[in-house]
Amino acid sequence: MNTLDIDHLRPTQMTHGERQIRRKAEAYRALHARDLKMAIAEKPIVIVLGPDGEPYVIDHHHVACALLRIGVPRVPFVLVRDFSSLSSAEFWLTLESRSWVYPYDAARRRVAFADMPRRLSEAQNDEFRSLAAFVRDAGGYDKSDIPLADFRWADFFHAHLPSPINDAEFDALLQPALALARSPKAAGLPGFIEDVRR
The missing domain is CATH 1.10.8.10 (Ubiquitin-associated (UBA) domain)
Structure with a gap:
């Protein structure tokens, strides 16, 4: 199964739930190595490719963050669409038209696509x-x-x-x-x- 470096994954949401990530990380940490490997395989990270071929997560942000917290560097993924030929503006508008992006901060204020976090760990709680x-x-x-x-x-x-x-x-x-x-x-x-x- 192909994998990607979690640090290279780009988020498509401005926020995440820190408590949810901590709870998932604790659950993963409690698993034996074989069970953890199976749990990771059962929930591949869902991505699309954006400009310059960068991978953007459209589902399982919290899973990826939790795995990174426990020291798992790479995750299996499912590629849904390749939008690498689009411009940055076209890419974000395409994601928005499919409800694959959430550009709102924790106070429910809309943010510019240019201000979206570049790494999963940079999302607001x-x-x-x-x-x-x-x-x-x-x-x-x-x-x-x-x-x-x-x-x-x-x-x-x-x-x-x-x-x-x-x-x-x-x-x-x-x-x-x-x-x-x-x-x-x-x-x-x-x-x-x-x-x-x-």
Whole structure:
């Protein structure tokens, strides 16, 4: 299986969830060598090629970051499209038209494509990206194939809940976020699970 150096991968999102990355890294670190190798093979990083043939990640950013944290230098990948013949402007607009880029910072402000991070490790932390992942893993909503679905959930939680400033505040948000995810306010979001007890 072909692999790429994680340090050479370019992100297509301005933010990631630091807590989500730490949790994934801990889970990977706990695996025996053979099981880790199998886990890595089961989740290849999904990429497109951009200008100058540079690889851009369009799925599994957090997986790549977590593996880098535990010292895994290279990862298997799946190439979805080759856009290396496009100009930089054409490339980013093409990604945006396919919902393969998220050019918004943790405060939900749009950033210029030229200001997107060049390395996965340079993405900003967004507490609500982690919260969305934790809520999904706790059964608050279903995983969806809709592009940027987790970002939509993160934006939803950001709009309804206070920003945590420490571990205790983050942990205290999980139950309110789970209740919010099952409420009618979330009905239009991808992966919404209707609460039949209502």
